[in-house]
Amino acid sequence: MNFDLVVVGAGFFGLTVAERCAAELGLRVLVLDRRDHIGGNAYSEPEPETGIEVHRYGAHLFHTSNERVWEYANRFTSFTGYQHRVFSTFKGRVYSLPINLGTICEYFGRAMSPDEARALIAEQAAEVSDPGNLEEKAISLIGRPLYEAFIRGYTAKQWQTEPKDLPAEIITRLPVRYTFDNRYFNDTHEGLPVDGYTAWLERMADHSGIEVRLGTDFFDVRDDVAGNVPVVYTGALDRYFDYAEGELGWRTLDFEMEVKRTGDFQGTPVMNYADIDVPYTRIHEFRHFHPERAYPSDKTVIMREYSRFAARGDEPYYPINTAQDRSRLLAYREMARREDGVLFGGRLGTYKYLDMHMAIASALSMVDNRLRPHFVEGERLISGGVDE
Numbered sequence: 195m196n197f198d199l200v201v202v203g204a205g206f207f208g209l210t211v212a213e214r215c216a217a218e219l220g221l222r223v224l225v226l227d228r229r230d231h232i233g234g235n236a237y238s239e240p241e242p243e244t245g246i247e248v249h250r251y252g253a254h255l256f257h258t259s260n261e262r263v264w265e266y267a268n269r270f271t272s273f274t275g276y277q278h279r280v281f282s283t284f285k286g287r288v289y290s291l292p293i294n295l296g297t298i299c300e301y302f303g304r305a306m307s308p309d310e311a312r313a314l315i316a317e318q319a320a321e322v323s324d325p326g327n328l329e330e331k332a333i334s335l336i337g338r339p340l341y342e343a344f345i346r347g348y349t350a351k352q353w354q355t356e357p358k359d360l361p362a363e364i365i366t367r368l369p370v371r372y373t374f375d376n377r378y379f380n381d382t383h384e385g386l387p388v389d390g391y392t393a394w395l396e397r398m399a400d401h402s403g404i405e406v407r408l409g410t411d412f413f414d415v416r417d418d419v420a421g422n423v424p425v426v427y428t429g430a431l432d433r434y435f436d437y438a439e440g441e442l443g444w445r446t447l448d449f450e451m452e453v454k455r456t457g458d459f460q461g462t463p464v465m466n467y468a469d470i471d472v473p474y475t476r477i478h479e480f481r482h483f484h485p486e487r488a489y490p491s492d493k494t495v496i497m498r499e500y501s502r503f504a505a506r507g508d509e510p511y512y513p514i515n516t517a518q519d520r521s522r523l524l525a526y527r528e529m530a531r532r533e534d535g536v537l538f539g540g541r542l543g544t545y546k547y548l549d550m551h552m553a554i555a556s557a558l559s560m561v562d563n564r565l566r567p568h569f570v571e572g573e574r575l576i577s578g579g580v581d582e
């Protein structure tokens with residue numbers, strides 16, 4: 195088949211572009227992925243011994259307040275009523291997250307009204323007036339005792355950098371609630387795909403105008419497939435330009451999966467470990483993401499998560515965004531703007547942490563603002579990455 199568009203990467207960004215271009219614009223789309231499965235980092239599969247659905251690249255929870263994304267996602271899957279909640283173990287005791295009135299009462303060992311808790315935290319937070327780094331920012335939000343319990347050790351393990359040396363922005367999104375509400379996300383819609391992520395992603399790719407080639411690295415085949423056809427590239431931005439400006443920094447995760455001989459290991463999907471001397475940051479127990487399923491009652495699957503800097507060849511997970519990364523990124527964006535016929539998108543192609551709903555929203559706007567005008571109205575294809 196001759197193609198009208200080549201999409202590099204079969205993650206949520208690439209598949210949304212491919213699906214819209216095939217179904218709505220009537221294009222023939224070739225999707226390439228160097229992995230042996232579709233779905234990018236949202237890919238999930240049954241663990242062979244137990245049949246429990248595991249997320250190979252880390253637990254993925256879907257949530258969005260974007261009505262267009264919610265409507266679009268529901269064309270391919272329905273969602274369970276799952277609501278995410280996280281707990282944290284610190285010095286042998288368990289607390290609820292994100293920090294809420296329950297956490298505060300439990301930690302300080304007494305019942306407090308919302309006003310009393312607010313007054314206590316305000317007094318403790320007053321020691322910092324002009325926060326310049328993550329530690330100071332966190333103390334200004336929650337006071338030193340809660341910071342030292344729940345944030346310092348966890349953050350040091352996650353970033354392998356002292357919180358004093360990390361930018362304040364990382365913690366800005368940390369919610370503190372003076373109610374007993376311990377839902378992790380504030381979005382209007384939340385849930386997990388009823389038959390799993392892979393079934394959802396496969397339905398997106400299931401269109402006669404889409405051909406998916408797995409196990410295929412774009413850079414090995416670009417001369418054969420690209421030619422004069424526009425390319426939507428969702429691989430790593432620095433790799434595209436052969437690291438000409440240096441490498442962009444990422445954190446990677448190591449996952450250690452284990453089948454345990456019990457029907458329930460920890461009683462909840464995610465347990466964070468705040469102590470610095472516990473080497474992992476958290477443990478996921480996948481059966482709890484789908485309490486509605488008939489999973490075995492004598493076995494369970496857990497995954498310990500460890501965090502470290504990514505070397506070349508590791509899976510890049512979270513952009514680090516040091517000052518040097520940001521200046522390299524500007525240089526790469528400038529190069530991307532000059533790259534005719536290529537649009538850069540997705541998490542790796544823009545060097546931005548994107549949740550799934552953000553990747554889908556961003557792909558839908560790329561179709562609206564760049565691909566449709568080009569293919570339907572005959573306008574010149576404007577390069578330069580995704581709309582910010």
Ligand code: FAD
Pocket residue numbers: 202203204205206207208226227228229233234235236251252253254255256257410411412413428429430447510511512539540541542548549550551553
């Ligand atoms: P990806 O999913 O990374 O897909 C990019 C694809 O491009 C990959 O399959 C890759 O193999 C392919 N590729 C790269 N280079 C090439 C090449 N040269 N040739 C061919 N193929 C190539 N989001 C949420 O909403 N909720 C969560 O709970 C959540 N948890 C997460 C946990 C972790 C640990 C991580 C890392 C991410 C999490 N996310 C979560 C974010 C989610 O994974 C992303 O939003 C989503 O994967 C973005 O999709 P993408 O298509 O941009 O990128």
Ligand code: UDP
Pocket residue numbers: 282291344345346348349352364365368466468
């Ligand atoms: N964080 C923490 N303790 C926790 C959970 C989160 O200190 O128990 C901090 C940590 O610095 C982390 C940030 O809050 O990088 C964001 O946490 P979130 O769980 O949203 O991050 P993700 O798991 O998506 O990286």
